[in-house]
Amino acid sequence: MNLTQLGKGVTARVLRVDPLGPADAIAQRLLDLGFVTGEPVRCVALAPFGGDPLLVQIGFTRFALRRAEAARVQIEMAP
Amino acid sequence: MKPLDIALVGNPNCGKTALFNLLTGSRQKVANYAGVTVERKEGQFFLDKRSVRVLDLPGAYSLNANSPDEAITRNICLGTHDYGFHPDILVCVVDATNLRLHLRFVLELKALGKPMLVALNMMDAAGKRGIVIDTAKLEQALGVPVVETVAVASHGADALKQALSEGALPLPSLDMPMVEHDSHQQVRQILADAVSMPRTTAAFDDAVDRWLLHPVFGLLALVSVLSFMFQPVYDWAAPFQDGISNSVAWVSGQAGQWVPQGVLLSLLQNGIFAGLGTVLEFLPQILILFAFILALEETGYLPRAAFLLDRLMFACGLTGRSFIPLLSSYACAIPGIMATRSIQDPRDRLATIMVAPLTTCSARLPVYTLLIGAFIPAQKVFGVFNMQGLVLFGLYVFGIVSVFGVAWVMKRFNRNDSDHALLLELPSYRVPNARDLLIGLWDRMRIFLRRVGGIIFTLTVLLWFLSSYPAAPEGFTGPAIDYSFAGRIGHFLAPLFAPIGFNWQIVVALIPGMAAREVAVSGLATVYALSGDDGGISQLGGILASQWSLATALSVLTWYVFAPQCISTIATIKRETNSWKYTGIAVFYLFGLAYLFSLLVYQLAMALA
Numbered sequence: 001m002n003l004t005q006l007g008k009g010v011t012a013r014v015l016r017v018d019p020l021g022p023a024d025a026i027a028q029r030l031l032d033l034g035f036v037t038g039e040p041v042r043c044v045a046l047a048p049f050g051g052d053p054l055l056v057q058i059g060f061t062r063f064a065l066r067r068a069e070a071a072r073v074q075i076e077m078a079p
Numbered sequence: 080m081k082p083l084d085i086a087l088v089g090n091p092n093c094g095k096t097a098l099f100n101l102l103t104g105s106r107q108k109v110a111n112y113a114g115v116t117v118e119r120k121e122g123q124f125f126l127d128k129r130s131v132r133v134l135d136l137p138g139a140y141s142l143n144a145n146s147p148d149e150a151i152t153r154n155i156c157l158g159t160h161d162y163g164f165h166p167d168i169l170v171c172v173v174d175a176t177n178l179r180l181h182l183r184f185v186l187e188l189k190a191l192g193k194p195m196l197v198a199l200n201m202m203d204a205a206g207k208r209g210i211v212i213d214t215a216k217l218e219q220a221l222g223v224p225v226v227e228t229v230a231v232a233s234h235g236a237d238a239l240k241q242a243l244s245e246g247a248l249p250l251p252s253l254d255m256p257m258v259e260h261d262s263h264q265q266v267r268q269i270l271a272d273a274v275s276m277p278r279t280t281a282a283f284d285d286a287v288d289r290w291l292l293h294p295v296f297g298l299l300a301l302v303s304v305l306s307f308m309f310q311p312v313y314d315w316a317a318p319f320q321d322g323i324s325n326s327v328a329w330v331s332g333q334a335g336q337w338v339p340q341g342v343l344l345s346l347l348q349n350g351i352f353a354g355l356g357t358v359l360e361f362l363p364q365i366l367i368l369f370a371f372i373l374a375l376e377e378t379g380y381l382p383r384a385a386f387l388l389d390r391l392m393f394a395c396g397l398t399g400r401s402f403i404p405l406l407s408s409y410a411c412a413i414p415g416i417m418a419t420r421s422i423q424d425p426r427d428r429l430a431t432i433m434v435a436p437l438t439t440c441s442a443r444l445p446v447y448t449l450l451i452g453a454f455i456p457a458q459k460v461f462g463v464f465n466m467q468g469l470v471l472f473g474l475y476v477f478g479i480v481s482v483f484g485v486a487w488v489m490k491r492f493n494r495n496d497s498d499h500a501l502l503l504e505l506p507s508y509r510v511p512n513a514r515d516l517l518i519g520l521w522d523r524m525r526i527f528l529r530r531v532g533g534i535i536f537t538l539t540v541l542l543w544f545l546s547s548y549p550a551a552p553e554g555f556t557g558p559a560i561d562y563s564f565a566g567r568i569g570h571f572l573a574p575l576f577a578p579i580g581f582n583w584q585i586v587v588a589l590i591p592g593m594a595a596r597e598v599a600v601s602g603l604a605t606v607y608a609l610s611g612d613d614g615g616i617s618q619l620g621g622i623l624a625s626q627w628s629l630a631t632a633l634s635v636l637t638w639y640v641f642a643p644q645c646i647s648t649i650a651t652i653k654r655e656t657n658s659w660k661y662t663g664i665a666v667f668y669l670f671g672l673a674y675l676f677s678l679l680v681y682q683l684a685m686a687l688a
Contacts, residue, residue, distance in 0.1 A: 020498075025143075025145055025500070026498060026500050026502070028143055029140065029141070029143070029145055029500070029502060030502075032140050032141035032143060032183070033140060033180065033502070034179060034180055034183070034263065036263045039263070044288070044292075045288065045292040045293075046294070047292075047294070047386055047387060047389060047390055048294035048295070048297070048298055048387060048390070049390040049391055050390060052389075052390050052393075053386060053389050053390070053399070053501055053503075055292065055386060055505065057279070057280065059177075059179030059180055059279070060176065060177050060178070060179045060180065060276075060279050060280065061177055061179070061180045061504060062280075062284075062504065062505045063502060063503065063504055063505070064382075064385075064386045064389065064399070064501055064502075064503040064504075064505060065501060065502060066389070066393070066498075066499075066500075066501045068498050069498070069500060069501060069502060
């Protein structure tokens with residue numbers, strides 16, 4: 001499953017970031033921001049008008065990601 | 080002794096600029112990096128007798144640059160470009176409450192092998208949250224010197240100054256190879272060894288965000304913040320504006336006592352002092368609005384507003400990040416267009432620049448006020464609303480709708496539909512710091528006066544010339560401006576404007592009105608042979624009401640919703656896009672829409688009358 005499928009208030013772990021194409025700057029940036037394997041990630045809030053963008057907590061930081069960005073992040077539910 | 084050059088580098092929101100302000104105070108120079116529209120902030124301070132030059136680099140998450148700002152930071156850190164500054168030391172600023180993100184960038188910078196030290200900033204906020212950092216362990220783990228700083232406290236940079244004055248720094252040891260995943264692993268290890276954190280988020284942020292980011296209450300809060308903000312902008316500014324215009328009028332009157340009647344006096348009074356008055360009168364509103372925007376920015380609320388509105392703005396071809404520049408454009412489109420530099424995606428930035436002139440800037444108000452006062456009855460509607468207020472509100476709504484409409488159409492034309500990135504960090508809430516607010520305000524005022532002041536001033540003098548020469552001969556009946564170049568241009572263009580209901584007087588007044596929208600008001604006073612002072616303008620409403628039809632008045636109001644009657648804005652678009660093509664497109668579409676909608680409104684009003 002990917003990050004867009006994580007409900008509000010739920011915590012999961014990052015599996016990997018799937019780049020769209022060979023030079024995907026957004027995927028590279030997601031890695032730099034800390035979306036790396038094993039990192040806990042939580043969906044903090046959903047924006048009005050259809051829950052896009054979503055606000056996620058990674059490490060100690062909150063980022064607003066559009067669904068297209070969040071869809072690159074594959075996650076697994078924490079055991 | 081040779082001056083020491085240091086560069087402050089760090090993630091966005093690490094308090095880097097606050098630290099820069101603390102170190103350099105008012106000894107700052109703000110300019111652009113050569114060839115790009117990225118702000119360059121350089122300052123200076125002294126360590127004993129040695130001068131230290133400080134460059135405040137644009138915030139960056141990584142050396143894998145994603146925007147022109149980040150590219151500058153990368154180039155200076157790598158030394159691949161010089162921009163006239165080769166830092167002796169990189170001062171890497173990190174937020175002590177956000178080390179998971181910021182230490183990774185430290186490791187990336189350390190791998191460059193240059194002399195550097197880490198400023199562990201916001202130690203006060205970390206203390207309040209119960210975060211305990213073992214600085215010695217952190218220093219050991221990172222392999223570079225670490226000093227604690229509190230950018231908002233008056234002695235908060237003492238440890239940093241002390242470290243800088245101790246002389247040469249050891250080069251970081253490059254014992255560990257750097258691989259993407261390793262750097263994250265290494266940060267986790269360092270945090271486990273050197274930092275103890277009761278919880279990963281600030282409890283205050285969680286509690287406040289639950290409400291301010293709520294889909295319903297969050298939007299309500301946003302609307303209240305904005306309406307609370309705009310009210311004082313107009314109320315508080317009015318006495319200052321009156322004071323300024325009275326002072327300029329007084330000086331202008333004094334000139335009349337000392338300078339003999341003639342060309343020189345006319346140039347002084349109608350050219351130079353008129354231009355000065357126009358420029359200065361904008362300042363109070365712009366400064367008050369900017370004070371609010373800066374305060375909101377410092378608290379961390381503005382990115383939250385961007386988060387709430389992103390979906391809506393994205394649907395129209397903009398981005399949540401467009402919110403701040405467009406908000407600034409309500410004071411004046413020029414600083415608004417310059418604020419688009421914070422938008423990383425070039426397509427989003429261009430779209431925001433193109434629509435910014437459609438926001439109802441403060442220079443439109445004098446025109447709106449004059450015409451609404453003259454043509455719209457002050458009667459109550461539904462017992463509560465004032466008809467005049469409703470029309471003014473309608474003009475604002477018209478402006479907002481056109482911003483979104485135009486952005487939406489531009490989006491249809493854009494063939495490049497690869498993903499637009501948002502990736503927006505929502506920082507912790509902070510109490511705004513007076514020093515940072517004042518320095519920020521001072522910067523914007525300087526930029527405004529330099530960019531706008533020069534152009535409006537020059538144009539007012541040029542247009543004074545066009546409206547005064549050639550001088551009307553003896554026995555010429557009618558206003559003198561009618562005989563001048565401006566009058567002739569006006570008469571020449573008049574047939575073009577006849578279908579939208581403009582008479583030649585309006586067309587003539589539009590010409591000096593290119594300097595700034597509100598100049599059209601004194602322009603109209605001149606064409607109707609009134610004095611351009613307050614007394615003249617108060618009679619103007621009555622004259623217009625007797626000479627224009629309601630259809631013409633509505634058509635002029637509509638014209639001012641769209642028309643780019645402001646050469647400074649056009650010049651700023653050219654400067655910021657660095658493209659004559661886009662500047663041309665902007666001017667063409669804005670005049671085009673102005674004509675089209677005025678035509679529609681005029682013809683409709685005539686048909687209904």
